[in-house]
Amino acid sequence: MxxxxxxxxxxxxxxxxxxxxxxxxxxxxxxxxxxxxxxxxxxxxxxxxxxxxxxxxxxxxxxxxxxxxxxxxxxxxxxxxxxxxxxxxxxxxxxxxxxxxxxxxxxxxxxxxxxxxxxxxxxxxxxxxxxxxxxxxxxxxxxxxxxxxxxxxxxxxxxxxxxxxxxxxxxxxxxxxxxxxxxxxxxxxxxxxxxxxxxxxxxxxxxxxxxxxxxxxxxxxxxxxxxxxxxxxxxxxxxxxxxxxxxxxxxxxxxxxxxxxxxxxxxxxxxxxxxxxxxxxxxxxxxxxxxxxxxxxxxxxxxxxxxxxxxxxxxxxxxxxxxxxxxxSDVFRKHFNRYLLCRSSSISRHHTYDKSREMTVTTQSTIYRRYPSKRFGNQSIKRNAAETTVILQDTGDENGLIDHEKMSCM
Missing domain, CATH: 1.20.1070.10 (Rhodopsin 7-helix transmembrane proteins)
Incomplete structure (x- = not known):
């Protein structure tokens, strides 16, 4: 040619x-x-x-x-x-x-x-x-x-x-x-x-x-x-x-x-x-x-x-x-499914579970303070510290594509 x-x-x-x-x-x-x-x-x-x-x-x-x-x-x-x-x-x-x-x-x-x-x-x-x-x-x-x-x-x-x-x-x-x-x-x-x-x-x-x-x-x-x-x-x-x-x-x-x-x-x-x-x-x-x-x-x-x-x-x-x-990216995939496919994702259930668990820890801690005892007080401190560690870990790394907001079809 x-x-x-x-x-x-x-x-x-x-x-x-x-x-x-x-x-x-x-x-x-x-x-x-x-x-x-x-x-x-x-x-x-x-x-x-x-x-x-x-x-x-x-x-x-x-x-x-x-x-x-x-x-x-x-x-x-x-x-x-x-x-x-x-x-x-x-x-x-x-x-x-x-x-x-x-x-x-x-x-x-x-x-x-x-x-x-x-x-x-x-x-x-x-x-x-x-x-x-x-x-x-x-x-x-x-x-x-x-x-x-x-x-x-x-x-x-x-x-x-x-x-x-x-x-x-x-x-x-x-x-x-x-x-x-x-x-x-x-x-x-x-x-x-x-x-x-x-x-x-x-x-x-x-x-x-x-x-x-x-x-x-x-x-x-x-x-x-x-x-x-x-x-x-x-x-x-x-x-x-x-x-x-x-x-x-x-x-x-x-x-x-x-x-x-x-x-x-x-x-x-x-x-x-x-x-x-x-x-x-x-x-x-x-x-x-x-x-x-x-x-x-x-x-x-x-x-x-x-x-x-x-x-x-x-x-x-x-x-x-x-x-x-x-x-x-799992997070972006879930957002993408939400907005384009109108599909809710498991991240919503995971987030709700974490929130309820956090509320439970807070409530238990309050009860222990109202009814203090040496045994329950020590258990309260230990469990609260452990659960707090889990919650902090689930928030993710600030440098990643991470978001734990509630996801639902809007």
Missing amino acids: EFSTESTNENESALFTEYPNISLLDNATTTPVPYVDYEDRLETYLVPTIFALIFIIGVLGNGCLILIFFRHRTMRNVPNTYILSLAVADLLVIVTTVPLTSVIYVLNSWPWGETLCTLSEFFKDLSIGVSVYTLTALSGDRFMAIVCPLRKFHGKSATRTTIFITVLIWLFAAACGIPAIHGSYIRKIVINKEVISICYPFPTEFGKTYAQGIVIFRFLVYYTIPLLLIAVIYAVIAQHLICSPVIGEINQNAQRQIKARRKVAVTVLAFVAIFAICFLPSHVFMLWFYFNDNAEEDYNDFWHILRMVGFCLSFANSCTNPVALYCV
Whole structure:
């Protein structure tokens, strides 16, 4: 398959990268070229179906995450604040970009105009930047919770610090998206005398060097550098856990806290792995195409499939975090079942049992004080202390996705 355009982008029309003799409008060619109608292509049906699933799962999942955070006070901790930021960024790109971009495999031309083209490219870059650097901040928070727990901020200090870091992440991601605002435009090409419009992020007057610079910039800033930082952080965490005391050598309360923090660390690591997998094919294709002088001649079915896979996975990442949370977090799964499936969960019964047990302990303690005796008084103190320990353990770790509010179908 011959390929003869100056450059391409993951958001441009499939025909632009698939058929030869395509030219800019200013240098239009009248040479007939092989052309397969959109209704005869597999991707015409496959890609919009995938994007429809991404939209539905992403809106419901991320919307549910946001709802859980604001409706349940006990869910408002440091890790969940970062996860809220991830959900907002993912929901933003799903609502503003996915419906617009999905049509490029259905229609010949970009139908939305230059303004939506620019906003689509910008929000895509903004979401990627917020996602990867929020994951980096989450990894740093796990480092502080596991390796340096005594130095970790708590209470209002932790809240202020988290909000400050989150705002910085959004500002930095917005700054990284400025090239998309500056460069995105509607590019006109001609194929078989038909004028085709595509949303294109690299102005041709800037030359190939500009496109290469943006591609390598995105690869480093949105992928390589943050993932290397996360790898270093988790390497230190792993070393600390290996060298830490055996669980049997510490008390039960500390065991529970360590297990909770490890579970959250594993959850964050799962988010990072999903992000790395989803964006790797896209970066590989872009680097190959823009830095290979013979890319136009070497473009074949393999690279076309890789480009489509990368295109879909890069947007699928916006709906994977709620799915991952549903799989690894019992608390989120119960909230998710409550709001989306209208199903009450066992956590309500567990919470009610704990409350009744706590009330019983309080009542018994009061009775013992009213009718003091040496035997009952000593038993009261011992039992009250034991039950209090159980209640404290059931409140969970402040650093985890933990909430013991009553859950019912509302």
